Amino acid sequence: MKKRNLRLILCLILLLFLIVIIFSFFQYWSGKRAAEERINNPKQDPGLEKYDNEFKSTNPVDGKLNLLLLGEDSTEQGNSRTDTIMIGQYDVDNGRAKLVSIMRDTYVNIPGYGYNRINAAYAKGGPELLRQTIRSNFDIDINYYVIVNFEGFEHIIDTIAPEGIEIDVEKQMTYTDNAGGLQINLQSGVQNLNGADVLGYARFRYDGESDFGRVRRQQQVISRIKDELLSFKNILKVPKVVGTVMPYVNTNMSEKDIGRYAFSFLSDPPDQIETMRIPVDLPGAFSPETHSLLGEVLEIDEDINRQALLNFLENGNSLDGANDNSQLEIQ
Secondary structure, eight states: OHHHHHHHHHHHHHHHHHHHHHHHHHHHHHHHHHHHHHSSOTTOOGGGGHHHHHOOOOOOBTTEEEEEEEEEEEOTTSOEEEEEEEEEEEETTTTEEEEEEEOTTEEEEETTTEEEETHHHHHHHHHHHHHHHHHHHHOOOOOEEEEEEHHHHHHHHHHHOTTOEEEEEOSOEEEEETTTTEEEEEOSEEEEEOHHHHHHHHHOOOSTTTHHHHHHHHHHHHHHHHHHHTSTTTGGGHHHHHHHHGGGEEESSOHHHHHHHHHHHHHSOOSSEEEEEESOSSTTSEEEEEETTTEEEEEEOHHHHHHHHHHHHHSSOOOTTTTOOOOOOOO
């Protein structure tokens, strides 16, 4: 009798497991098909496919996965550009998540090209040259890259939270760029924002904080997305969300790896996402300087910023003040 009951229990567990697998698979492809129907070219720019072959990835060390996260936009001429550069780290063994924003005006040495803004590395050589630039200047190895276009970001938000994500908009934000297709019109106060408004909130930089404020808001939005995604009401949506994301994402991660890390993340989700910004707010860490051809850039003390980043990602801590947001105005 006991053996029969044990077999019954094991069969029920196996059946439940198969139901979850089938449900997840169905939800994933449902989200992917729906996303592909929204866009004319679900494979995106064919030119992006070369990035996968060019990118010289390394294997994660000590269970720490380093992702290069890029927000991509296109100019009127069709050229790709990124003004969002982040390093996301997921420590699989300890269930910790960290996010580092590298400000686009950070003045660094780009291998083969000399000193320039760090976002110029992406324009000149895609994620591989950006990987080399980060390795050369900060001694950080990147394992994978993930490029998300702005349209995809909006759909991700709308899929996770059809009724919007609650954001405390700290001030009135208005800006219109018809040529760039950017329209921001937000009132101050706590409110639920849809995908387009969340994107506008994260991209806004037309005040005294400039890019410093934008970086702070981007990190805030990422944390809110994590909280929303891991809420009880949305946990079953995760496979569909992943499927929705894929047509808007260019990455060198295989779907198998994405599923494996997503399962690990959901099984033991971090309580919070620890954040940092480069350049850090430490005495002598950076200064705004004007160059005749580039305009205003952020010249950094490479040793201070490199050590702060290594301490944060590899040793689990940061120098005092390294995570504070600066109020310095950069035009």
